Amino acid sequence: MNYWLMKSEPSVFGIADFARAPKRRTCWDGVRNYQVRNMLRDDFAIGDQAFFYHSSCEQPGIYGIVKVVRAGYPDPTAFDPTHDHFDPKSDPATPTWFMVDVELVRPLKQPITLERLKANAHKLSEMLILRRGNRLSITPVSAAQWKKTLALE
DNA sequence: GCCAACGTTGGC
């Protein structure tokens, strides 16, 4: 079982949207980065857990815990010309882009802010999210990092 | 294969 951190902009889809979604589930579509695609396609497994992180907002940080309920499968938005994330180079016969389905396990009692994470960086042994210049929307989290981060709640 | 230009991310 793996642990992850998944970023989302709350102005697009935040913890409140997640809590309102049918069955508290959503498909994680729109990833158009190869490193992240590889993780979604090859490494995500049912039962994996992830931190749900708000980025590009007033208070960046971890707002919830989610679990993977469906492993990697082709992202249909890549084939939809009317969609923002349409990729004309992708081919349904050999899909380029993948997504997973995730379910909200629970919102955190209170968010663990980026500020808080940084203040505890020494304990979190260089969690990828904290690394300078990190731009990946999904990053792996070690079991030790998961545990120590959650202890901050 | 190199690398400059460009686009995107995301904290501040």
Added chain:
DNA sequence: GCCAACGTTGGC
């Protein structure tokens, strides 16, 4: 809105 960082693109 600024800007550092880094991925992608495309000419050569």
